[in-house]
Each structure stands twice: as C-alpha cells, then as structure tokens.
Amino acid sequence: MKRALLLVTGALLMATSTGVYAEQTPAERNECLLLSQNCKDQVDDIYTRMQRLSREIDKGTRVYTPKELEQLRQKLAETQEMLREMEKPGR
Numbered sequence: 132m133k134r135a136l137l138l139v140t141g142a143l144l145m146a147t148s149t150g151v152y153a154e155q156t157p158a159e160r161n162e163c164l165l166l167s168q169n170c171k172d173q174v175d176d177i178y179t180r181m182q183r184l185s186r187e188i189d190k191g192t193r194v195y196t197p198k199e200l201e202q203l204r205q206k207l208a209e210t211q212e213m214l215r216e217m218e219k220p221g222r
Contacts, residue, residue, distance in 0.1 A: 161187050164206065165199055177214050181207060 164187055175183065184207040188200060195203065 165195070165202060177210060177217075181210050181214070184210065 164184055184203055188203050
C-alpha cells in the first residue's frame with residue numbers, strides 16, 4: 132500500500148512538475164505552477180513545491196487574477212494534503 136501511494140504521489144508530482152523558468156522576472160506569472168505549462172524537465176521535492184506556491188500566492192493580484200490565485204491556493208492545499216498522507220505512520 133505504501134509503495135502504491137508513493138508511486139501515485141511521484142506520478143502526480145511529475146505530471147505537475149515545477150521546473151525553473153529561464154530568465155523569469157519576479158513580475159511574471161509562474162505558468163508552470165499555475166497551469167503546468169512552460170516547465171523544464173526538473174521536478175521539485177514536495178517542500179520546494181510548497182515554498183514556490185506560497186511565494187507565487189504572496190504576489191497577489193498584482194500578478195495573478197483572483198481565479199488564478201484560487202487555483203494556486205488549491206494546488207498548495209493538495210500538496211500539503213499529499214505530504215500529510217505520506218507522513219502518516221503505518222503507510
């Protein structure tokens with residue numbers, strides 16, 4: 132069961148990889164986190180993903196629309212839930 136959960140988690144992280152942009156300015160939207168577009172072949176660990184999502188959310192409406200901010204918040208909540216599931220004893 133634990134192995135299946137880890138495989139599913141790995142697949143989810145790979146599907147929504149959060150690679151680094153080339154020459155991204157702080158004012159640009161992070162389409163990789165928001166839409167899983169323009170991503171390199173790099174996958175962040177779960178802690179890095181949560182930090183990056185939080186930084187993007189902190190940019191607020193000067194960069195993102197309210198709908199996009201909600202999408203980022205949802206992705207952060209999903210990532211946090213994934214971490215909680217992985218940390219549960221006996222899994």
